[in-house]
Amino acid sequence: MNARSTTLRIAALVFVLQLAAAIVLLLGVGAIVRQQSAADAAATSAVLRDDLLASYARGGQRALVDTVALRSSREITPNTVMLLVGGDGRILAGNLAGWPADLAEDARSAEVRQLRRGHPQPEAMRVRVSRLAGGERLLTGVIVEQDRRLLHELEAATLVALALAALFAVLAAALTARMIAARLGRTVATLRAVRGGDFLRRVEQHRSGDAFDELAGEVNTTLDRVEALLGELTLATDALAHDLKSPLTRLRSALERAALEVREPAAQEAVDRAVAEGERLLAMVETALRITRAEAGIGRDAFTATDLADELAQIAEIYGPLAEDCDRAIVVDAPVSATLPVHHELFGQALGNLVDNALKYGAGTITLALAVHPRAVTVSVADEGTGIPAERQSEALRRFGRLDEARSAGGSGLGLSLVAAVARLHGGTIRLGDARPGLRVEIDLPTLA
Structure with a gap:
């Protein structure tokens, strides 16, 4: 099968479309999960920040420190992080061991890894920074470590799924090519058989109404017509050959009788030439008849x-x-x-x-x-x-x-x-x-x- 084969092109198209569909589906699912995780984290962080700012508005720094300490100690909002630092950088309240070192001074929001108090390992968290009127900085956020693990597992599963999708796409392309080759192969085999002289051979039809069945029907109709025309040609050729052989045979007999009665050398030579030409013409008719019968598969x-x-x-x-x-x-x-x-x-x-x-x-x-x-x-x-x-x-x-x-x-x-x-x-x-x-x-x- 060469590169210009239509069957190969169809199989390649099936492979590409199957693989593209799998890639779009899997990557789309990953993108949706990431977007939803970020949106949920941002919403939770915003609600927490608004609550804390409301406390600050009611009672100033003292009220905010008490609220942060209360929320941090009792974990009223699970998987959240809070940190309040003064203008001099001193920690006033919160559940973080310190201000994230990789968080820029002017950052408004970011994803960082930081150690929470009471936890042995740093965790991934999405945080927001709010600057207060008294020079304090308030950091609020949500722990996204579990989401990141889930996304990593999803990425690994996506790679495995893509590999399987590629395998299934190859299988689908191979099966498609095989089905096309099988359907067309029956037509090709029929035409080869007819070319070899089996004029009664026909393509099997499945009555499915598809393009292959339509092709089989047209081929069978054409072969019926060819068979009819060939039969008529064979009959006509046989009849013509027999009709020619009879007068030619009689002509040869007449010339042979004339050759026995001719006495002049010149006339004898002319009659002999006529007999030879008659024999040659009769042999040509017989050979043409044999060729026609052989081409028709007779014999x-x-x-x-x-x-x-x-x-x-x-x-x-x-x-x-x-x-x-x-x-x-x-x-x-x-x-x-x-x-x-x-x-x-x-x-x-x-x-x-x-x-x-x-x-x-x-x-x-x-x-x-x-x-x-x-x-x-x-x-x-x-x-x-x-x-x-x-x-x-x-x-x-x-x-x-x-x-x-x-x-x-x-x-x-x-x-x-x-x-x-x-x-x-x-x-x-x-x-x-x-x-x-x-x-x-x-x-x-x-x-x-």
Whole structure:
């Protein structure tokens, strides 16, 4: 799966959105807790300060000292801190051991750590400073140590939750990608099966009404139409081929009878040429019919297990005398055997076409080779001629496509087309390559369904 894959992009989007949602939720909860803690502390501190200032307003410093001492000793307001110092810095009353050293002189409010009387360790507290008319300074605040511990635990839990959220986001993205790949995979598998000749194959629909189901429905409708058109084309081609074969056969018979009655050499030569052209035309019609049937997947029921090494040996034996007449040789390079279900007649004709092309347009020794791979078998025919340039190989594979140098040899342009059709009938492919020198035609046949 590359970086431009839509499935990968969707999975990445799911991952990012899942993780972003978790981050916003967890950080939002932390921010709300912190804000609420600060607000509660500020409100409590403000109420305490107002009460103490009211005492100061009623009775001055003496009344304030008594009130601070009373509240500090009896803890009327739990978890609060109070400290009253005079203008000279002397502690007048309160429950703190001293004025916080890290509290600035002009500070109005701050969070500090200070030791309370009767407590062994300094504690976090949020305090407010009020300056009185007599020069005194009044510090009031609330202990927030417990809140800070809770926030620290919340931060640790947030980190763990973020890690889990990232893990779940990866899992969600992977499951999303897998679901998309599975739904689309069935469609792709169906199209591959149809391409391989299984025209009855259809995509399973779940009737969910989603985009995948709509796609499956459209693909099935298209395949129904293709199947109908292919059936009509097959019938039309069969009918045309049979309709052409009958008059061509009668024409050949008439020409053969005429050849027996002609006595003049020039007329005899003309009739012989006409008979040869009739034979060539009849062979073209028969080959075109075979190609159409192979492209339509007709003939799979005739597949039989065949040893491809033996098949190559038989082809070499059949065409060996023709090669000897041309002062050439055919060799078989099949160090291992491979047995596959093939259409014996069509596969043999395809190999025969390749050998025939090598005899007509190639040069040197013709090599029939068999190579076995983990998931495929490659059958190749190579010669030592000039080969076909890479830029013209697609033209050579096209039906009725003939290269200029092949036209003088009377080729029909159907030989390689038939080989390609037979390869596709067997679920394989055809490749043209450079034999260095010469042309190598390779037929790749899958060994696994």
